[in-house]
Amino acid sequence: MSITTIQKDYLSLGRIRYFYSDRCVNNEALKAFNQWNILADELVTFDCGLMDMEETENPQTRAGEKDKQVLAVIIRPEIEPNYRLEAKENFEFCGYDLVDISCHISAITNCGAGFEKAIDYRALNQYGLIETYRQAVHTQLELNDQYPEESHAYCEIVEIWRRLPD
Numbered sequence: 001m002s003i004t005t006i007q008k009d010y011l012s013l014g015r016i017r018y019f020y021s022d023r024c025v026n027n028e029a030l031k032a033f034n035q036w037n038i039l040a041d042e043l044v045t046f047d048c049g050l051m052d053m054e055e056t057e058n059p060q061t062r063a064g065e066k067d068k069q070v071l072a073v074i075i076r077p078e079i080e081p082n083y084r085l086e087a088k089e090n091f092e093f094c095g096y097d098l099v100d101i102s103c104h105i106s107a108i109t110n111c112g113a114g115f116e117k118a119i120d121y122r123a124l125n126q127y128g129l130i131e132t133y134r135q136a137v138h139t140q141l142e143l144n145d146q147y148p149e150e151s152h153a154y155c156e157i158v159e160i161w162r163r164l165p166d
Contacts, residue, residue: 018059019071022051024109026128037113037121044094044127046073046158047106059163070163075101077133077159091161095129096136098143098155107143107155115153118142129160 024030024043031039045051059070072091098107098119105111109128113121119139123131130136136157147153 016072016074018056019046019053019073020056021053021069021071023067023069024050034109034113034121037116038109038124038128040124040126040128042127043109044069044071044129044160044162045106045109046071046075046097046099046104046160047110048104049110050106072161072163074159075099076156090164092164094127094160094162095125095131096133097129097158097160098136098140099158100152100154101156102151105152107152111152115143115147115150117146118153127160133157133159 024045026038026040026043030043043050046053053071056070059072097109099105100107107115108119108124108130113119119142123135125131130139140155140157143150143153143155
């Protein structure tokens with residue numbers, strides 16, 4: 001996915017967008033990169049540096065692509081979700097990522113776990129994401145306060161859902 005595609009749609013904050021995405025196994029090299037602070041077996045992230053992504057209007061799972069997934073994302077959700085994606089779409093809520101929208105890097109999964117003053121890496125869920133909206137907002141503010149000179153610390157909250165297998 002091109003960075004320009006996400007940026008030109010930046011005005012569509014708060015709406016559900018769908019992406020075909022690679023799956024990201026948190027292998028030994030990635031765990032070492034993140035100083036063994038993110039121990040999830042699989043990372044679900046809106047990070048274009050870790051995963052190849054392609055936006056789609058049709059959020060159906062592609063047959064025969066077990067190494068791919070369909071993500072539903074909302075950049076800068078307005079409130080903690082009290083809704084579910086339509087049942088016919090069969091998505092599960094994965095959590096919240098913090099993404100530097102200018103370069104599409106996740107402050108959680110792709111910065112070497114170097115934000116330990118702001119991110120409680122032990123509290124990340126099974127996908128390497130922040131579990132609640134309140135904690136995502138708190139972490140976003142702490143990143144800004146604790147790392148004012150670090151460009152990746154200025155992030156948008158990204159709510160992530162993943163389509164379950166049919």
